[in-house]
Amino acid sequence: MIKAMMKRTQEVLVVLVLALFYKAASMKPCSKPPQQLDGGDSCLSWRLAVEANNVRAWRTVPIQCLLYLETYMIGGQYERDVEFIVGEILSYVNGGIVLSEDGKDAWILDVDDTCLSNVLYYKGKRYGCDPYDPSGFRAWAMTGECPAIPAILGLFSKLVNSGFKVFLVTGRDEERLGQVTIENLHNQGFVDYERLILRTAAYKGQSAVAYKSAIRQQLVEEGYRIWGNVGDQWSDLQGDYLGNRTFKLPNPMYFVP
Amino acid sequence: MIKAMMKRTQEVLVVLVLALFYKAASMKPCSKPPQQLDGGDSCLSWRLAVEANNVRAWRTVPIQCLLYLETYMIGGQYERDVEFIVGEILSYVNGGIVLSEDGKDAWILDVDDTCLSNVLYYKGKRYGCDPYDPSGFRAWAMTGECPAIPAILGLFSKLVNSGFKVFLVTGRDEERLGQVTIENLHNQGFVDYERLILRTAAYKGQSAVAYKSAIRQQLVEEGYRIWGNVGDQWSDLQGDYLGNRTFKLPNPMYFVP
Incomplete structure (x- = not known):
């Protein structure tokens, strides 16, 4: 109980320091949220609604949730949420999947904010409160220095070592970002992933749902059994040939249609 | 900021009082959770994973999350989460749906923990930490005193007054619970709902996904356009003929397959 109270006090202090920092910085106006939000508890409602796919096609994080989101993303809860889901994935993997000897047991992982983290980049974009900046994001990706999300790297290694063929499927443009992404x-x-699949010219302009469904269909037609499919966007996990189980990682910073 | 600190202190006090109460009460052992959870923050990870459909076919709430869940369900956050989603639904309804004059514009609402609340009943079942008790639940339903969820009653009235045909679709048994549910x-x-559809003998033993898909198919074959579909279970929102948009209401107390 004392530990919990200390923790709460610590959280309040973190929020206080962040509040002073943001008060001092000049704030640009941000997009008007569809609903009035008044901080912590209502931002938790917003985040829950995003993760349950109740809020769709949102362009920016509501400005009132900036401090909440910073605390969420870098204060430990985002990591805990990812680790919990990885625990669920491992329960599923260890709960009775029998691999065949034909080498066709597959998993699909998304790349951005699934394998590789863009939180450092989005920190400079006010955790998604600033609108999407394609050239800014491309410059970040071109550095080739997006850090791994540790729990997902652990999952990846476990899947590969267990004998699954892991396919990394990303909406990143093959021509411009292929080499640096590798x-x-x-x-x-x-x-030791089986294949990295990037977006080629043939899929340019297609929605993520259409593009990723087409890729999964090809894999199924090659004879792969998709046991699981992990992504941070609902558009990774909707459409056709989804796989036996899908897992939605948290991402309250941006929405990919 | 002072207000936020007062609120935190208040939350800590609520948890403290509940902890003393539960310490005093004799606790029955509950089902072992699949993952180790150690209170508040990890219970928030669990709840998020449930709402994002990452945890499936769970039988009971992890016992370590009992205090967390009680605070969530009756401390205000559950209500805030429901109200936020209703706000999203109304944004969608008011955002450009043009009703036809043929009277075939439809919405589907689930009943238990969508229109009517079972929180009072589940309070006696340790908010889902005790396993499902079919006869206990039937006795509760037979009282005919499940209270409305206020935000959903408001949504219901708005939909009816806007000219939508509202179908209430429930897994409750028609023979035994039909009259009392009406x-x-x-x-x-x-x-002023269009139709209350309960589970008839023909659908006995079917999963909720199969039963509700069949009902929705019938409505579509009657010519209805399902604009929206609202439920507290993923099984309300999966399968066929889902409707143009689905909305997942929170329910961390139980899972219906």
């Missing part, structure tokens, strides 16, 4: 994955420890 | 809905203000 290097980034490798320098973060994502090696 | 009375309960009426005494709580749910009047």
